[in-house]
Amino acid sequence: MDSKHIRKELENRLNSPDRKVSYDREKDQLRIxxxxxxxxxxxxxxGIAAKWQEQKEKAIDEVVYYVNEGLQAMVSKVQLKGKExxxxxxxxxxxxxxEAEEGVPFLYDEHTAETRIYYALDMGKTYRLIDRKILDKENWTAAQVKxxxxxxxxxxxxxxxxxxxxGNIFYFLNTNDGYDASRILNESFLSQMKQKTKGEMALAVPHQDVLIIADIQNNTxxxxxxxxxxxxxASGRVPITALSFLYEEGELEPIFILGKNKKRT
Structure with missing residues (x-):
């Protein structure tokens, strides 16, 4: 299925009297x-067309689900107090x-050269990224949220x-709770994994629903x-980065892996 047919399918499934669906031909994007x-x-x-080649209807079902949930989150009341x-x-x-579409900055921190840390309020089936407007309204500080x-x-x-x-050991954390990649921020966990490794410890967060930890013991x-x-x-719902990281002395360092060579960025 090409993007043209996917566009028609999404338009049929996402359109409703209280919504507006528009198509940007130049960027090949659908706006709901x-x-x-x-x-x-x-x-x-x-991107959806590429995933359809492997996942078929599941790829479209996922988009419909997350668009619907995301739109609903936009009109749901956001309250931090009592939801800690x-x-x-x-x-x-x-x-x-x-920043959000209305120009309000999101609350975020720099993490590595490839990644940032944003902060979200879990709302059940979806979550809402916390922005400065929410902080002001709820009278919270950025430090409290972090x-x-x-x-x-x-x-x-x-x-x-x-x-x-x-000869290399790979550990996969894939609970699909929306925060698998976030566990890379658990320093105690990373330290424990470092103690287990016999070779070099490397990590990857290709998308939000997986964390890969590798005990690299040879070039392969x-x-x-x-x-x-x-x-x-390539298959992630929310892709993050295709680069990996070396974990040394509590620090994450992005690396390019070319053939049997690795290059630090």
Missing amino acids: EWAETGKGITVSLP KNIFPVIRSTSFPE ETALFNVRSLPIMTREDTVA GYDILAQMTMSFF
């Missing part, structure tokens, strides 16, 4: 917004917007699946990690 406020979500059709346990950090790429979010992410359960390939391990990361990045 509330007719009354103009607030909405933009989706890139070529629902505040979490989320990892995004550095190309992710720094401290609460980092505490909560350390409280999330950690269940890993282990796989050994060509770097190639395998690069292939895994790219595969997850």
Whole structure:
């Protein structure tokens, strides 16, 4: 299915009397917004078409689900007080917007050369990124949100699946709770994994629903990690980065993996 047919399918499934659906031919993007406020979500059709080749109807179902949930979150009342346990950090790429559509800056921190930390209020089936307007309205400080979010992410359960390939050990954290990549901020967990590794420890957050930790014990391990990361990045609902990171002395350092060589960025 090409982007033209995907566009028609999404238009049919997402249109409603209280919404406006428009198409940007130049960018090949579909915009779905509330007719009354103009607030909405933009989706890139070529990316969905690429996922359809592997996932078929599931790719479209996911887009419809998250657009519907995202639009609903925009009109839901945001309240931080009493919802402290629902505040979490989320990892995004550095190309992710720094502000909401109405020009209000999101609350975020720099993380690595490839990633940023944003902060979100979990609303059940979706979440709302916290911006400066929400902080002012709720009379919260940025420090309060960050401290609460980092505490909560350390409280999330950690269940890993282990796989050994060509003498290298790979650990996959993939609970699909929306915060798998966020667990890269759990310093205690990373420290424990570092103690387990026999070779070099590398990590990857190709999309928000997976964290890969690798115990690299030979050059082949770097190639395998690069292939895994790219595969997850291409299929992820919210892609982050196709690069991996070395974990040394508590610091994350992005690396390019080219063949059997690795290059620090």
